[in-house]
Amino acid sequence: MSKSTGNFLTLTQAVDKFSADGMRLALADAGDTVEDANFVEAMADAGILRLYTWVEWVKEMIANRVSLRRGPANTFNDRVFASEMNAGVIKTDQNYEK
Helix, strand or coil: CCCCCCCCCHHHHHHHHHHHHHHHHHCCCCCCCCCCCCCHHHHHHHHHHHHHHHHHHHHHHHCHHHHHCCCCCCCHHHHHHHHHHHCCCCCCCHHHHC
């Protein structure tokens, strides 16, 4: 984005055009190297589409929650998942304490 090439947006204009969440996704993707960040409008549009798809998936899962698995979590995969989550909580707590 460059003022001299005419594709410049202020932050307010960008949020109005792409929403705050779309801007967050596009800015997160704008550059993660030592080079200058490059905001790409197509990425903001794609971010909005991904958010919309995710929201629709969540709505579908909530509507069909009776078909999801019920009962105690006692399979191997359940135990591995719980163990990884607990390890992550402990590690996070240790890092916050530092």
